[in-house]
Amino acid sequence: MHTRQEQVIKKGPWSVEEDAILLNFVKKNGPREWSSIRSNNLLPRTGKSCRLRWVNKLRPDLKIGCKFSAEEERVVLDLQARIGNKWAQIATHLPGRTDNDVKNFWSSRQKKLARIKHSSPGRELKSKGKGIAHKTQNLSAYKSNAIDQVAEGPSSQCSRSCSSETLKMVPIPDPMTSSPLHSLENDKTGLISSTEAQFLIEFPDIPQQLELPLLPGNNGMELIGDDEALMMNSGLFLEGPKDYKYCGDELESPDCFLDDFPDDMFDFIEKMPSQSPP
């Protein structure tokens, strides 16, 4: 009873063979006319599925298996604060990243946030003993220093580890406009001025670019709000090496500098309040 158009649509993971067929199709036709893949019986996949596979996995310029660098994280945080959940738009400022990557990064981060908020700080932190939680327990005592160090030191180290191109956060030109931030410049919300947009466009060095002085009265911590401050206090920006894997020959993480400190240093900081006179 099935006509050719009614053939079963395959779902789920893509096989190597399917990838090869899709790549071959794009090679011949370019990344468009996705529905003709099915209508021509090349693959039992919908056009949407084919497009998604190409965009998220097969595009040649993707960073596969490379964690977000500190710079990339800062770009995401900054742009999300400015334009909201415009993942595709944010992804255009992260070479090699897709909207799905950005979305996954953000939701993963939100989960962490929710967990921290939900759990009682004392119990959670104590339960982990020596280790990341032990260190992060004391982070509030020196968070500003730590954050500064993350911005200056380990960030660049992480980027270096993710290949040299990671360092260059050059905006991908918007195919529809000459400026990648065209939409931001025309932002109806008025959250970003054209001056700010120009500043963003010209960022070869992300740390400076995302120092967050751009909004009036903003010192960085103010922009991000309570949740972000909570994360910083909880060490989510500084969390352990598990968040950063080898992308090249070197391994660095935004908080690897913490490992250079003796563990008892944190104990010392922890004791500070009780040692102060009332």
Next chain:
DNA sequence: AAAATAGTCAACCGCATGTCG
């Protein structure tokens, strides 16, 4: 060593928008 928990990633779904006849 096993179970529980957390984190990551790939893929689907539904909706919005654009294009064309």
Next chain:
DNA sequence: TCGACATGCGGTTGACTATTT
């Protein structure tokens, strides 16, 4: 102008892996 179709986007889910207890 309208409807069909294609494409793009954001939200969500489930499988798999890593880590912790």
